[in-house]
Amino acid sequence: DAGITQSPRYKITETGRQVTLMCHQTWSHSYMFWYRQDLGHGLRLIYYSAAADITDKGEVPDGYVVSRSKTENFPLTLESATRSQTSVYFCASSDTSSYNSPLHFGNGTRLTVT
């Protein structure tokens, strides 16, 4: 099915562990984004990518790593998880035909760091 898929949907991990959140889209969209959503902060941009092998920092990149070796995949890795990284994470994509094109969002991953 066409769309954007995030996995896992829920994840509980311990402080200090490495965890990777997966994001896969089937539209071949050039742009992909990672946001985190926290109460009182809305959605904040972590990293984004304009194309394969091109990534850039967003508003809150510290503690996160991304890669984009293939257009359709954009994994987000927490190298050493901290409690402050407990959040809901959204992946999104959009094409470049127009900046008016909406972002297509995944269903989110709720991550809890204990």
Next chain:
Amino acid sequence: AQTVTQSQPEMSVQEAETVTLSCTYDTSESDYYLFWYKQPPSRQMILVIRQEAYKQQNATENRFSVNFQKAAKSFSLKISDSQLGDAAMYFCAYRSVGANSKLTFGKGITLSVRP
């Protein structure tokens, strides 16, 4: 850097009435795009309406319309004939253009609809 401000954390409206959600933004760019997204309890992000900065005409999508004031950097959302299904969190967002195009969100507003 662009910023988006939604100063009202919560609002309430009676079913069938009209409500306006406020949003202001700060940018030095002349060309950009503005969006309103809805997030129901399911967590899904749903595009409600979008506006191109170069268009003076306000966008309209059925019961949803915007009041875009470019000089004032204001982008409010009006929901007419409010329905119970409109209850959700609403986010205003700004998108820059160019090689580093990205979407910047406000903090959101929780809208409740009273039957």
